[in-house]
Structure formats: C-alpha cells, structure tokens
Amino acid sequence: MSTIVIGFDKVKIIRDVNVPLFRFIDYFKGFEEVEAVIRLFGDETEKVLNELWIEFRSRRGYMGVNDQDGHLIINAEYLRNGDARDIYLDIIHELVHVKQFMDGKQLRDRRFNYVERPTEIEAYRHTVEEAKNIGMTTKQIFEYLKTESMTDDDAMKLANVLGINYLP
Ligand SMILES: [Zn+2]
Known part of the structure; x- marks a missing residue:
C-alpha cells in the first residue's frame, strides 16, 4: 500500500490559538500579606495580585x-517538585519584574548580561533582602542565587553586587 500524501494545500490548520492563563491568586495564597510584596505594590497590592495571570x-x-x-x-514541573523556599523567593523575584513591567521598564535588555542587567539586580536585591528576613544564611542565599545555568564566575559576580560574601 502506498502512502497517501494529502499535501499542503489540502489541509486546514486552525492557527488562532490562545494560551490558557490561570489566576495567580488561585495558586499562590497569602502573598498579599507579605511585607516584601506590599513594599512593591503598596495600596495596589491586592488589586495587582487579583489581576495577575x-x-x-x-x-x-x-x-x-x-x-x-x-x-x-x-x-509546572518546577512548581511541583522544586524546593518550596526557592519557589517562594522566585515568586518574590518575579513580582519585582511584574512591578518593573507596570512601570514600563524593558525586562530583557540585551545590552546587559543576565547577572548585570539592572532589572535583574533590582529583583535579586529585593529577593535577597527577603531571604535574609526569613533567616537564610549567607551560604543558603549563595546556593539559591547560583542556578545551574550560571557559571561560577557569574554567580560570584552577582553575589558580590548583592553584598553576599561567600566563598564556595
Ligand atoms: Zn529575573
């Protein structure tokens, strides 16, 4: 039996697809009470989180x-299996980017390396402050900062900028 080739002009493709979005507040509860979040959005905190997808x-x-x-x-896999404290801090970090986006800042400024990008430094600074606030040690904070996609050099550079003086 030979294969039947229908051909490019015979098929129909529905291309106008939507990516499903879910409400932040249905998955992340109580962030409106977190001081580090309130410091970002002030009186708008609940409104911003309610409208976040x-x-x-x-x-x-x-x-x-x-x-x-x-x-x-x-x-989704990270949310399911990642370390709960890492996930908490990542949310704090990303909420800084949400605020930056609201302020019209460009989040992916390619003129800078990831660890030197001002929007990233600001997000990490805010997150490190919260990491200290929840009692993490310098070592724990350094390990949190150093992701697998980061070189040792970049991790050290980032840690230095953030005032985390740790020698692995
Ligand atoms: Zn970031």
Whole structure:
C-alpha cells in the first residue's frame, strides 16, 4: 500500500490559538500579606495580585514574566517538585519584574548580561533582602542565587553586587 500524501494545500490548520492563563491568586495564597510584596505594590497590592495571570509551561526553566503583557510564566514541573523556599523567593523575584513591567521598564535588555542587567539586580536585591528576613544564611542565599545555568564566575559576580560574601 502506498502512502497517501494529502499535501499542503489540502489541509486546514486552525492557527488562532490562545494560551490558557490561570489566576495567580488561585495558586499562590497569602502573598498579599507579605511585607516584601506590599513594599512593591503598596495600596495596589491586592488589586495587582487579583489581576495577575499565570501561564504554566511543561518544559524548561523556572519562572519568568512575559514582556508583552506582564503575566507570569511558571514551569509546572518546577512548581511541583522544586524546593518550596526557592519557589517562594522566585515568586518574590518575579513580582519585582511584574512591578518593573507596570512601570514600563524593558525586562530583557540585551545590552546587559543576565547577572548585570539592572532589572535583574533590582529583583535579586529585593529577593535577597527577603531571604535574609526569613533567616537564610549567607551560604543558603549563595546556593539559591547560583542556578545551574550560571557559571561560577557569574554567580560570584552577582553575589558580590548583592553584598553576599561567600566563598564556595
Ligand atoms: Zn529575573
């Protein structure tokens, strides 16, 4: 039996698809009470979180913010299996990017390396403050900062900028 080739002009493809988004507050409870979050959004905290959406992805990475409309992007596998404290801190980090997006800042400024990008430094600074606040040691904070996609050099550079003086 020979294969039947229908051909490019015979098929129909529905291309106008939507990526499903989910409400932040349905998955992340109590963040409106977190001092580090209130410091970002002030009186708008509840409103911002109520209107924040999440896109769950099935592969690659941890979290991010979409630079078109400011919604959160979260790796479902990471959310399921990642360390709870890391996830908490990542949310704090990403909420800084949400605020930056609201302020009209460009989140992916390619003129800078990741660890030197001002928007990242600001997000990490805020997150490190919260990490100290919840009692993490310098070593724990350094290990949190150093992700597997980061070189030792970059991790040291980032830690230095953030005032985390730790020698692995
Ligand atoms: Zn970031």
